[in-house]
Amino acid sequence: MKKRISLSGFIMILIAIQLNVGCTSKKEKEKEYDYNFQDSSLEIDERVNDMISQMTLSEKVSQMRYDAPAIARLGIPEYNWWNECLHGVARAGEATVFPQAIGMGATFDKSLIFKVGTAISDEARAKHHRFSDQGKRGIYQGLTFWTPNINIFRDPRWGRGQETYGEDPYLTGRMGVNFIKGLQGDDPKYLKVVATAKHFAVHSGPEKSRHEDNYQTSNRDLKETYLPAFEAAIREANVQSVMCAYNRYRDEACCGSNLLLNDILRKEWGFDGYVVSDCWAINDFWKPNRHGLSETAVEASALAVDRGTDLNCGNAFDPNLEEAVLKEIIDEEKIDIALSRLMTARFKLGMFDPDKMVSWSKIPYDVVCSEEHYKLSEKTARESIVLLKNENKTLPLKKDIPSIAVIGPNANAKQVLLGNYHGTPHNSITPLKAIKEKLPNAKVHYAKGSDIAKGWPLLQTIPSSVLHNGKSSGLKGEYFDNKEWKGNPKITRNDSVINFVWMPKKPIDSLTSDAFSVRWTGQLIPKESGNYRIGLRASSAGKLYVNDSLKFEFSDDHEPKTRYFDTNLKKGIASRIKIEYYNYHADPQAQLLWAKLDDDLLSSAIEAAKKSEVVVLCLGLSPDIEGEEMPVVLEGFDKGDRSEISLPKTQIALMKEITALGKPVIVVLMNGSALAVNWANDHVPAILESWYPGEFGGRAIADVLFGDYNPAGRLPVTFYKSVEDLPDFKSYDMTNRTYKYFKGEPLYAFGHGLSYTNFTYSNLKVPETVTISENIPVIVQVTNSGDVNGDEVVQLYLSHSKAVNDGPKHSLVGFERINLDPNQTKEVRFTITSKQYASITSEGKEHINKEPIRIYVGGKQPNSKNEIEDSKATQVLTKEITLK
Template structure:
């Protein structure tokens, strides 16, 4: 530069001035280019990873047109290529393991998770599930798959209160108690969302907000009312804990109305409580097609048009629509000034903040979770954890005269019942695809390799609901071969030329990467099977398809049924009268567009004598294990099932189905030692079994290793310690009306009758004693209450104990009988003792007034500490555990 100035001095003035100007301008331009080059690494500011997530989201939203904004507020958001936004599907599930996305570890159903009473264990489960979810997501992205069940936003957990055993979806919850639910829910959310300082591992979603627990068949039109006391004491605490403690990043609003407002359009729930009172900063997603209920006939009647419905939902705080109301109707709503566009911006900022927090717009190397290897999916470590949770979920309800554990030296055993070899009874609903199916029958055979195991179905699961199994190859014909002709297409519409044609011996398929057909695309394909069905005996048969996605069954040219858009494998069927030896032309069409494809051609002969073979099996055996209960095929979410005792997914009666009661009575009458194992998602009034069967084990829907956990308990390889997270009532007549959401005479807190088995009940193969209870005689209001007690294993077997702490307000009107305020699951060797300590906060021991306010008043407070609730007798008492009660004074 100095040399250049020297040379300029020797040139004419005008020329020197011009050259100098150019030099200076060039320097400035050069410097400016350097700065701009640095800035122009990002075409848009939101691509700058050094900015805060909220600023990036704000910038991104500011770049969008109105049409683009609306498109991003539906669950299946399309790409915006000009902004570099890939398509994203917000819908994913991991209720008890990653669901509907190919192979995954299947853990016990939610109600089983609750019965462990072990929040720390459920945190481990959340960590394992989120590991599998992250690994799957990044594999999908590398394969350029971005569809449903492939993202990182999971609509889990269900923390509704299981207030009534008739609710079919209660199996998804952690039980009837707000405190237990909150502890399990917070820990599962923490495991799912991770503890990274910057990024979310997943987005968890607390659902269904709020005051939602059936009936299923009227959930789209019901309008529930409660007192503020019930609202704040029962229905909200688990959600408040999820928001305030676990920082859950998403909340799903419910289908029903509450106090005349739709839950997905509620000022009270979404504005005042969730955002203003609790400070929730995440996004709200509607339950699926819930916004349609605002305006469709015979539902909520809150809007005249889809545009009005969409505007109402967004105005009140619903940010994301599982459904299609928002797009395109929100554009119309904005243009007609039903809603201001700024309201959409608020929702979109929340949605894109979540995607930024998941690292979706950042380099993978910046996001530690992206490095999780795919080999964690269905790994040995996760299998071991699933098995551990299954064991800890087992609740021994009754064990007279130490019937259990059984000896492994027995020579013969009968394993009987509709759930003895049922794969579906392991899984519950909202499940993944396991590679293992450890049924009780299989596990008992493995446990007793030298014994004779006599198996019989014994009964249908319910009258008119037989167990359907895949049709064996000898009943299927394709020309001279057994089986059906399969034509496979690399599209979902059976168009063009098949990429593969072959003979399939049976139609019993689960397609995962481990069970591939190399000619097919991974998620989009279709199959047509043709041939003949030739029965070997005449009679009435139930013939069906258990499948996901969509399909149809045609017999002799008549379409018997078709189904579409099914997100979880379900069974569709028709009853046919078939003649022995006659050939029936079969055409099955299957169209897959999900990541969890499966198709099964199934049947069962109706009205078969299943009882006689069961009696013969029992007669030949030293001991009988009866595997009874329910099935997720008849209890669950909004089902078309209408059977005696069942009502569209819910139950109208809470007893065992009559077919199973008949089987149980006939077997017990033989005088053989008999154990009942229950596999179900909700409380059962097994009164006759309670009076007549010496041992009853509650196993729930225990996951892919559930049968092994059952066998471990039956034969003493594991000492059970699960506790009931719900009350087992004796009759449906003990319950209020199903639609009555007031808590009077509901759950252990307010039920005034005699339960069959109470909340918190569960036996052990050892016994526990409680001594040295240390609680102050007086406590000043607004101070913590410190409690400690010594617990000793007084038996000869090592085991777990669930120490439960309850408080009761003596003499207070409308107070609960007692309230769980603390618990801890501990392990004690035979003869070992431990001190267990609790701190009860003022919020925990406060009364909730009729106005929903916390009240701390002078009076008497009864505290009970033990492995059960106090005051029960007979089989309702946990005879293997103790309890100590003390009354203290609350003073000013």
Template structure:
């Protein structure tokens, strides 16, 4: 019996061994058409083999952002262009987090990491959803041109909203955590590719970015403009860098030996790839721009020779082929650039089976999930900054019986989103959120004014002003192509044209991106008046009225609005035809209007008189500040601002409401600092809310009514006047940002109030430290008030006066801590030598013996002329460097 058992056991073990051997043998015998397809080889071997298989023409074709397929190699097409600044952008449904400037205001590195993880989860899920349906177009890949870690040195810059603020250290910490979360921690595969942009000295003006040459000292370059990029590369191992449009020190940033070779490759040992900003290489030769060379071939050769590997644009293909044939550049340089690009695709697992790539298992259900919604709402809450709270007007009592909500941002969905955003399933405007929070109160709402004179707030044209035969609305003819070819696949009556198609398109419930719609019918206004009639979309649009073309625009990446203005007569019929051609993964179509001669102020005053208190929702919108826009209004200049004051229309409204003597709160929604000087003197409570994401209104309501204790901090300085600022085109840091600004700010960097009080004690700093050694710092923080809340503990250094032109002070540490009322926590920092080093005129770190000041507390120390945050404490210690 025992012998039988032994024999059975041996037989079983032999069977297992045989199965394993057969399995191994089968694996080894698996054949591949090309060596690069073998996943057991190293990435270097696979890349080398793939590049060696290509002709010169094929190589060049893969160096443009919309790389075509190479069918003979089994290489699918790939579009490198994707965006995820504060959520997966321009690819339909996604969780929309607060705009980057709002994330900067949280001063929360851990939150930034969690947001990046959520975004990259959604990105991976979307990529596999698209690729499984053989969709490989724009905004469907895994290479994301995010984050923007430029320094927000001037509040006039319209794209400053995309950054984490004006401070190099804050920007570095937020950027590093975001990049790490995006790219993941798998030893074999990248989750997605992050791209740090725009390398390296780039922050406006927008309208002249294609021709400007910016100059800085070596000191300013190393002290202000490079640290965030250096951290992104050395700490976060960012895999991609985007070079900027402008020139720096006479070299185009996308053709700069200094930036792309000496610093990026040689000094920092960057191993990833460089992508140009979009159509930036065209600026090398086009008239009126940089004009560095005379032909596209020379431009392409210059860019690649200096280190730009991928072209967002079409200059490389076919011009690089010509450049090689004419011996403007060696083909070896093409191979180097292409190898960097293909390395990224292999590291993303694009040529491997999904089962080998752990990230491929992320389900689509993570997209717009409850977990991500909760995170977006948390981020919005933490981004809120209480700028002023005179006599503790806030929080408001939820038992209030009537409330007037007034202002152009009260119920405007777009102001939640900022730029570079996806399409959310939720739009919690302040009006919606407050109505939900106070179901028993009487809530009055009036727009009150335009966001700026000449820029009306548009709303969808209602069905009762549209006619399609005997029906209300317009006739919609839907085609399965974007050229209106053949017969319409679907004909229906659309009661209005206000579409944001999310997961499914209107025709076949597929993820198809190419379709077109022709809407026809009549526009019949109910009131006489001067109207702006508009159409907003990201794709191509033509609009005809009475058979006359009134406007058209082509495909764009940010939503574009075309419009005409005309005196319309009540009851009269105006024949409409709108042709919409979609090529985009985020199709949107909105037929809008506004009556321009409508009195908005009078009804606002009337409802304010009826209410117990008034909340004004003012500020800016991403429609008038942003990237290279056509908008020219008083105080605004093609995406930038020419003045930093609140627009005159809003100031007039604010003054009229304040004169009524009602308790009045101002909520600002914007992407950049605003000089609200009059409000600071006359409005008792001011809340900064930024562009706060799809749950922004809920976060605002929670703060206003005490369900959340505000804890955000300003990531930028709020100045009093544009007259306090240097010339916009000057990149010298003199009198810029809190580190060098010598006048009194309206609100300083790092400022933010709470509904509770925090006290600091027992600061432990050594009296002296050996040169080039770390400095330990610790402090006890106590919530000495009556409410639980978060405190942002900030650590600043002030260098010895013997150094010339050093910052007034510099942020070198911050930690957000939650404290229950009465609770005390110890917060510790470790200051590295580079953080207390001076940067000399040659851009070198300089540490010599002497004394430095370390200041720890809830704000900057010794901000001259600023009287806010009196209860916020700062303790300064002096120590000697030996």
């Protein structure tokens, strides 16, 4: 007979089972986690605090450098914080290359920039997980990206202005916010990547003196110009990281500024992310002839952390912070605060959780360089192109022309597609290549025509026909699986030319890391006598020897740069060549280049033009001569900046010679900053501005030239007529700078851009009176009154009847890019907030006067000579609003 169990007994058994399960789970949990910070069910704050509590002081300090080492005993892997994605994932192998940031600014398309940010972060995530699966955790392989650059492009001479979205704080803020949101994603728990708003703050050149300069501004300029884009990035986009700048501001180094990092960033704006120094900026605190703020690296490191810099790109913090704590220069508690911000970011990225928990880890690698991203890059390039001039409807050109000349130093220069801080493209579609594709039945005559500037020729790969290695053409290549050319080479082969981008495979199949080295040897035997420039364009590090003499060496190059020397070579006379190259990161490249310095480039250009019905002149600048703190000193250029804003003289001479032939001429500009193309404006019927347009830039240019795309880009910067129009470069006072304060007549105004169709504005609706602090609704109708489909950039400006303290003439407060078919009308709505119509006082405070304000709506800025006339000719409608 079976024994029955009472109800109470049954309940007791259930309780016992539950308790036993609970005990088992607890035991299993204890076995699963050695430390509480490994438990993904805990809140991030709790996990971060537990992690830091396990660390020694030395370990804490080690995690505050950009190349943080592993802490093996805690199971914390190494992590390199340095990564770049200004207009595509950079320096990490093949990636989609979008137009440079200044070109993105010219699109005036907020939703497009969000899509670009999303595409870039897709590729970033896919690349990171691929690297991680391969055990790679080096530079450019992480998820913390030092972009976007939202400094204000206040002066066209600044070489890094190409990295920004232009000169206007509102435009910069809108583009920056959307780009950041695209990068960081919308997952409620995990960040897609970390974006970094840089360089905080009051930073825009000169490059050559940025490590020692001390800038001053009024409170009004600070609040009105230099801070709004950063405030928007923090308050609206919740950017997780901010990079402080090299220079001082009001006597404090930006990376040690109580005003910037504590009072404004954290206290006023509530920023809760981390601050990273610009690279080696902390060294400027104490090194001779720089800021002179500290006597030693120990004091400099303590000052930076005490004022709010959490992460050091450089070598100052480790081990100096440890010594600073031991000497009681700084409390260890400050180290803990900084480290908690850093580790919070890593936890938010899911770095200490299984990949299966992080939605972003599931992005497949085939998004990298996908067709979808290629189309987005090409679309962005098309939208960025600005039609500056189109006299007598010179453009678009007809596709049935029998012949065309494509001339100029930028017509077939791949580097000019890219700008700086770029990735490695799979495609490099130059204007020449694209025009040949567009016109398969036409004769396309090409000539360089001139150097990019006097003393700066366009270098090309040295052909195998002049390189010799015994009986073979080319150079002998010895490939080693280490960085020091040690031991016997793993591979020895003949390389016909030195023109390598080792993507995606490395040159040695058995490599498990990114480190390898190559030694090339042989002879260079020219077929013509003359003066030559010989260069080596490479990433990482290398040396070039000629006849056993070291001509140059370089190291720690984070993106490919060209080093060179000039020499005289004799026809048929051999020179011994030796190149020693080593690589240490994920984007290995090496090219051996040259150019003949005394070549007659003009004659062949004139012949090409004479044989053609139309001439396309591809002129402008190059990222090889405008950029970040460069060793370039040429006429009109100064260490990456410019001392003149006109086209280089070599190009002006070419343009005059070609135009004198009487052929129809179109000038296509490719550059990162405003150009005073005064002569072209007076003598050339059509001018396009295409910036550094990305890997599909040539195709976008050809689409516009031949009418397959109707241009609608707008200038994000003012094009001045002369450097004489500009104040002192080092002055950060906004007087007579940018469209908001410039008192002269620009060559082309901010917001300017033409179309192949016409747009008319009507039915502007705004309230006649508004109560102070209320928002102002604005409604306008826009009609495509022309014959072809096109985009229009509707721009909304505001001015005060009484300018406060020489405030702006008018300010951009809204814009929308819309597409309209012929005869189609769309209604566009804006909302102007009270913050936007407030004036900034001399104390830097927002204040609203009971004075009328005026708004302007149109496809461009209001005409200062006729700013209140409601005229179809100006296509700017205006209304006055009374504040009560």
